[in-house]
Amino acid sequence: MYGVYSFIAVKNFSFMKKIYRKTKRLIIRPLTILDFNRWKNSHLLMGEQKNKWDRKPKESSFLTKSNFKKILKSQLKMRASDKFYDLSIFDQRTNEIIGFVAIMDVNRGLGQSAYIGYFINNNYWGFGYGKEAVYALIDIAFRDLKLHRIEAGIEPTNRRSIMLARSIGLRKEGLKKRAVFLRNKWNDLVIYSATCEEFDIPWKGKVSPRPQ
Numbered sequence: 001m002y003g004v005y006s007f008i009a010v011k012n013f014s015f016m017k018k019i020y021r022k023t024k025r026l027i028i029r030p031l032t033i034l035d036f037n038r039w040k041n042s043h044l045l046m047g048e049q050k051n052k053w054d055r056k057p058k059e060s061s062f063l064t065k066s067n068f069k070k071i072l073k074s075q076l077k078m079r080a081s082d083k084f085y086d087l088s089i090f091d092q093r094t095n096e097i098i099g100f101v102a103i104m105d106v107n108r109g110l111g112q113s114a115y116i117g118y119f120i121n122n123n124y125w126g127f128g129y130g131k132e133a134v135y136a137l138i139d140i141a142f143r144d145l146k147l148h149r150i151e152a153g154i155e156p157t158n159r160r161s162i163m164l165a166r167s168i169g170l171r172k173e174g175l176k177k178r179a180v181f182l183r184n185k186w187n188d189l190v191i192y193s194a195t196c197e198e199f200d201i202p203w204k205g206k207v208s209p210r211p212q
């Protein structure tokens with residue numbers, strides 16, 4: 001079983017190895033098996049859900065090593081396929097996990113783009129951690145993954161997320177109607193985006209011609 005994943009990992013190893021950022025207060029990187037206790041604690045310390053975009057804390061019965069291994073395997077597989085990069089946010093001071101960021105639905109066609117996602121545990125909201133982590137995520141998307149465009153798709157009433165997108169300088173592009181199926185209905189998303197030029201990062205990617 002592990003053989004399959006190690007093959008995939010080796011194939012893309014040089015690509016995956018680089019996903020690490022140290023910011024002023026945080027470290028952004030993929031989870032490893034050594035993070036089991038940190039992962040468990042981050043769920044146990046999470047407060048009650050504060051709004052509909054916040055996560056419900058997991059039941060303690062879910063927080064087992066075997067479930068953690070399944071999560072690691074799935075994250076590794078998604079990174080290796082260059083589709084989805086799930087990265088955890090660690091507080092440098094305590095080494096605890098305080099949230100996660102993600103680069104999702106990577107499009108390697110003519111667009112070289114992806115959606116970004118972000119989540120901060122609600123006991124850490126309002127301290128600028130979201131902003132600090134998303135800056136690092138954007139840097140990873142443009143420099144390490146060599147994407148040209150990132151987009152945040154935000155529900156129009158998610159004020160905190162919109163403030164975060166604006167505060168890091170993402171540009172409002174418009175409303176994508178009925179874009180995601182969430183909570184049993186189709187929901188609109190406001191798109192905030194940027195291309196690497198807007199972050200003064202030269203584009204170093206490649207566009208493969210479409211198959212004929």
Ligand SMILES: CC(C)(COP(=O)(O)OP(=O)(O)OC[C@H]1O[C@@H](n2cnc3c(N)ncnc32)[C@H](O)[C@@H]1OP(=O)(O)O)[C@@H](O)C(=O)NCCC(=O)NCCS
Pocket residue numbers: 053054055118119120121124125126127128129130131132153154155158159160161163164167
């Ligand atoms: C959205 C979220 C990531 C913000 O994280 P955070 O660490 O609290 O955000 P920050 O402290 O870095 O604040 C970022 C900016 O938003 C502003 N902001 C944050 N909360 C705000 C609020 N309630 N009202 C107005 N502005 C707010 C901050 O002032 C800051 O802007 P500034 O630098 O210009 O002052 C966090 O609330 C979260 O995880 N929410 C649940 C998941 C979610 O909604 N994810 C996004 C899905 S699209």
